[in-house]
Amino acid sequence: GQQVMQIPQYQHVQEGEDFTTYCNSSTTLSNIQWYKQRPGGHPVFLIQLVKSGEVKKQKRLTFQFGEAKKNSSLHITATQTTDVGTYFCAGRAEGSARQLTFGSGTQLTVLP
Amino acid sequence: NAGVMQNPRHLVRRRGQEARLRCSPMKGHSHVYWYRQLPEEGLKFMVYLQKENIIDESGMPKERFSAEFPKEGPSILRIQQVVRGDSAAYFCASSGEYEQYFGPGTRLTVT
Numbered sequence: 001g002q003q004v005m006q007i008p009q010y011q012h013v014q015e016g017e018d019f020t021t022y023c024n025s026s027t028t029l030s031n032i033q034w035y036k037q038r039p040g041g042h043p044v045f046l047i048q049l050v051k052s053g054e055v056k057k058q059k060r061l062t063f064q065f066g067e068a069k070k071n072s073s074l075h076i077t078a079t080q081t082t083d084v085g086t087y088f089c090a091g092r093a094e095g096s097a098r099q100l101t102f103g104s105g106t107q108l109t110v111l112p
Numbered sequence: 113n114a115g116v117m118q119n120p121r122h123l124v125r126r127r128g129q130e131a132r133l134r135c136s137p138m139k140g141h142s143h144v145y146w147y148r149q150l151p152e153e154g155l156k157f158m159v160y161l162q163k164e165n166i167i168d169e170s171g172m173p174k175e176r177f178s179a180e181f182p183k184e185g186p187s188i189l190r191i192q193q194v195v196r197g198d199s200a201a202y203f204c205a206s207s208g209e210y211e212q213y214f215g216p217g218t219r220l221t222v223t
Contacts, residue, residue: 043155043205045211090212
């Protein structure tokens with residue numbers, strides 16, 4: 001079955017430093033989504049990428065979808081304490097209905 | 113416009129009891145997904161339902177677990193004869209055009 005791997009599992013950064021999490025799928029994806037889960041909270045949708053090589057930005061967050069549509073990354077510039085949480089990628093396999101396969105997440109800690 | 117609702121938010125059960133978790137999707141959504149999350153881990157897909165229909169239950173354990181989404185009322189995830197390993201956060205989500213909206217989750221503790 002489809003597997004989605006995410007690295008690193010944990011990342012501690014000093015406030016102001018950059019942060020990147022990487023996501024790799026065992027199969028080609030029709031699209032990939034990113035979610036953020038604050039400690040004690042529930043996942044919240046951030047963005048969806050659909051096209052090969054697509055890059056989208058949301059303020060300090062930059063999302064990329066690989067050319068082969070099997071990998072993705074999320075980069076945060078100049079982290080803030082409000083960025084603390086776990087970031088999940090979630091991929092939908094080509095031909096799949098609506099199911100998403102979630103990566104294991106990267107837990108970001110931002111030290112003030 | 114209410115979001116996805118789950119209840120109870122916290123549930124404590126003794127080993128061998130039954131747990132019933134409820135999920136009401138966002139208004140207008142007819143697709144519901146259930147996920148399990150262990151501490152410090154990711155979201156594990158369990159089951160995908162439409163009204164009165166199970167679309168994909170490939171992530172559900174074969175025994176003790178069942179799910180339904182009746183024509184009227186919330187979706188129910190039922191765990192019979194709970195064991196300590198069932199302790200986890202259970203999230204449901206309903207889907208919009210493409211993204212999933214998650215409920216606040218039910219934290220199940222089995223003592």
